[in-house]
């Protein structure tokens with residue numbers, strides 16, 4: 341971390357500033373230029389609030405981090421890709437997986453039919469929302485515990501591991517049987533929830549918030565990892581921009597950047613990114629081309645009648661066709677798909 345001091349600051353004030361930093365346990369390195377003095381701070385600066393230091397010390401013009409504030413998720417501390425193992429299904433380190441299923445679990449029949457079909461098409465993990473975060477309080481909010489039970493039944497029948505979204509930590513006991521806990525975009529910065537899932541032994545899929553930067557996304561993953569849970573999968577699902585023709589804007593550049601900055605697997609959700617069925621296939625192809633480790637695609641046995649997100653859901657035939665195409669592209673990228 342470096343602090344650039346204002347021009348013509350007295351040596352006495354510089355000395356005071358440096359002693360204050362050193363008293364907090366940091367080493368300093370001073371570079372004196374013709375106009376400005378630069379104070380470099382050496383040590384673990386993750387806890388430092390750069391803006392507070394600038395505000396509280398009138399000799400400081402600005403401060404800048406030169407190392408990233410996240411440690412556990414950082415590739416520099418863990419150069420190899422992380423592999424996440426869910427039973428016999430592996431994500432990362434060259435293993436590519438497709439998660440598929442309905443936005444919401446609506447009935448036992450619905451989830452069972454979708455599960456059998458997506459498995460047949462090559463999906464390796466079944467998704468389904470039981471607790472739904474809905475913008476309107478009058479929209480369908482999910483079957484709750486019953487929804488989880490239906491997913492568990494579908495796993496028994498198909499063998500597919502299951503993923504579902506948790507909305508708050510009091511629901512954790514209901515997720516005992518769930519293989520991967522999903523933290524949705526709206527909860528990406530629910531730090532209490534991140535801490536609680538960080539204490540679990542289960543893999544966590546963390547979705548990027550609608551309006552969050554890549555650094556904030558990585559820091560949320562850091563919250564989970566700093567509690568001891570190393571099994572985190574990152575999911576880019578589009579961010580809110582000025583564009584209104586799509587539900588969100590898929591930030592494709594986030595995928596290679598996240599993979600450069602972090603060792604965690606990165607998957608893409610083209611369904612929520614676009615909100616439009618016809619964009620799911622091209623965005624899936626784009627995600628593979630930029631290095632994603634997997635996809636999460638919403639599917640429904642009857643999208644026209646879906647209780648949630650029907651417009652972005654593929655029907656079961658469309659999904660099967662897409663998977664045939666994707667399989668070749670994944671192989672072309674040198675990745676292995678179940």
Ligand code: PEP
Pocket residue numbers: 443469473505523524525526547577609612
């Ligand atoms: C979902 O996956 O069903 C969901 C609600 O996604 P997001 O949190 O990305 O909006």
Ligand code: MN
Pocket residue numbers: 443444612638648649
């Ligand atoms: Mn959805």
